[in-house]
Amino acid sequence: MKNLQEEFMKLSIDEGIAIVKKQEELIQFSHFNRKDVWDLGTFFVEEIFAKNYTLAFSIRMFSGLIAFQYFTEGTNLNNNHWMTRKFNLVQNKEASSLLTKLVWEKNNEPLEAQGMESTEYVTCGGGFPITIRGTGPVAVALVSGLPHLQDHDILVDGLSRFLGIADVPRIPLDAGL
Numbered sequence: 001m002k003n004l005q006e007e008f009m010k011l012s013i014d015e016g017i018a019i020v021k022k023q024e025e026l027i028q029f030s031h032f033n034r035k036d037v038w039d040l041g042t043f044f045v046e047e048i049f050a051k052n053y054t055l056a057f058s059i060r061m062f063s064g065l066i067a068f069q070y071f072t073e074g075t076n077l078n079n080n081h082w083m084t085r086k087f088n089l090v091q092n093k094e095a096s097s098l099l100t101k102l103v104w105e106k107n108n109e110p111l112e113a114q115g116m117e118s119t120e121y122v123t124c125g126g127g128f129p130i131t132i133r134g135t136g137p138v139a140v141a142l143v144s145g146l147p148h149l150q151d152h153d154i155l156v157d158g159l160s161r162f163l164g165i166a167d168v169p170r171i172p173l174d175a176g177l
Contacts, residue, residue, distance in 0.1 A: 010176040013106045019169045020099040026168050027159045028133040041068030043162050055145035058083050062138055082144040086127030088120055090140045097127035098152045125152025149173050
């Protein structure tokens with residue numbers, strides 16, 4: 001039997017969807033060029049080092065171009081495969097990989113029901129669209145190396161701080177999603 005504290009930490013899928021939709025609404029850029037890619041990428045790498053994470057980080061343009069990528073010691077080609085599968089999902093759905101996961105889970109729609117192969121796509125946190133306000137998504141920020149909610153949270157935290165956006169809602173890492 002679950003204790004009362006565990007019950008309070010759990011979010012419903014609908015609550016998770018609402019939070020991630022709000023994150024995507026708030027975390028938008030006014031512009032995004034190659035200088036912004038460098039600035040954002042180096043910002044994330046500095047954060048990864050400061051927090052001593054073992055992570056792979058990538059910024060991929062919607063065209064598929066890998067504009068920035070870094071792998072800490074302890075990561076490997078498998079992390080790159082995970083980021084590629086997350087990228088493919090975000091590019092296809094134009095939403096974060098976590099939002100797509102939650103929506104499909106709510107609707108009981110597995111990846112395969114969408115005509116997608118698990119070798120090419122993955123439904124988990126760690127891919128977040130880089131959206132230009134009023135234009136739409138142009139790139140994807142990706143991480144791989146930690147549990148999927150933590151991967152997502154690292155992106156939300158970093159992107160919101162990079163853009164100076166306060167009060168972005170967060171999903172608790174123990175939300176059970």
